[in-house]
Amino acid sequence: MSQSQSTENNGKEVQGITRISVQGFKSLYNECSIEIRPLTILAGANSSGKSSIMQPLLLMKQTLEATYDPGALLLNGPNVGFTLFEQFLPSFAGTISTDIFSAELEISCKKSIKIQFQKQLSKEIEINKTIYQENKATLTVFAGMNRSDVLSLLHQRYVDRELGQIFLKGTGEMVDKLEWSIVRERCFLNIDCKSIGYTEVGGEKVEVPVTLYDSRSGTSLFESHIRKLIHVPGLRSKPERTYPTTAVGAEFTGIFENYVASVINYWQQKKDEQLIELGKFLERLGLTWKIIAIRVNDVQIELRVGRLPNS
Known part of the structure; x- marks a missing residue:
């Protein structure tokens, strides 16, 4: 080395x-x-x-x-x-x-x-x-x-x-x-x-x-x-309908999976360009072209994705 x-x-x-x-x-x-x-x-x-x-x-x-x-x-x-x-x-x-x-x-x-x-x-x-x-x-x-x-x-x-x-x-x-x-x-x-x-x-x-x-x-x-x-495990659990509401800051305790929905919701509220970049990367991977977060209540956030091709 x-x-x-x-x-x-x-x-x-x-x-x-x-x-x-x-x-x-x-x-x-x-x-x-x-x-x-x-x-x-x-x-x-x-x-x-x-x-x-x-x-x-x-x-x-x-x-x-x-x-x-x-x-x-x-x-x-x-x-x-x-x-x-x-x-x-x-x-x-x-x-x-x-x-x-x-x-x-x-x-x-x-x-x-x-x-x-x-x-x-x-x-x-x-x-x-x-x-x-x-x-x-x-x-x-x-x-x-x-x-x-x-x-x-x-x-x-x-x-x-x-x-x-x-x-x-x-x-x-x-x-x-x-x-x-x-x-x-x-x-x-x-x-x-x-x-x-x-x-x-x-x-x-x-x-x-x-x-x-x-x-x-x-x-x-x-x-x-x-x-x-930020720890993103190679093996992750099955997708959930809703994800827990978490804080978004400089540190992510535990595994990152728990914070994904809240991070997307945070970008959405701030109209952050990173959300657009995320959509581009997901489209390049053939997964979706758009992802949005919907706050269900004070403790849950739902993630919704668009279909491919753009619809």
Whole structure:
């Protein structure tokens, strides 16, 4: 796979998720990466890894969108359904070859996050470690980090600044008063590092709390992009006479099928040109040339289509 570039041939900067890497998931024993561009098509034979490269992302999506905290991963949800962690671990001759899998996301060819999941002896799925790549720095967060580990992380965070040398030496008041906490938040492992600094108030030095590094500022960006994914399953249920009324916004929780009627109704109300484009695409597919939404009541929307040819 060729190295990602920050711009396309037309000079426009690539936005959103630009690379997905997966290792230890189903058919992908070794790490496999794909670049994501405005149009990316995955094609291949059965068991060639098409679903294996995408399903970890869908697992994270349904974990973040759950109405309760399901732990590090929600295995059985609206986007992907598993009942055992072992069901998606690689196996050879019927024997599971690893108990760890990892998923890595890259945003706009600049920042990346790699999350390693493992099933513990307690039968719970845990985040083994999280690796952040930002501004050429590699920041690794894992449960049970000691002072030396945290100082190493902060040195990497501030390697090009004077603070970096302070954390490298490991001495000084800022180091002595260093505090940190590591918390799992859904499918992310976050670290919050604090210490003290000084400011002048009325000519006197006053001690003030200082946040040295809070990884939530990074994970919130990745969470936002994962939540904005639109999942259209390959296998869909039979057409209904009416569809539920839903909100139309930047995020579509669960599968997109539930939102189709409301999106069409929204375009219809706004007289959006995308509705005309939708009709053209459906006609090109030989399905219909026009589709309209009729609001039946406050909770149901009916979709009606025109016949072919135009009638």
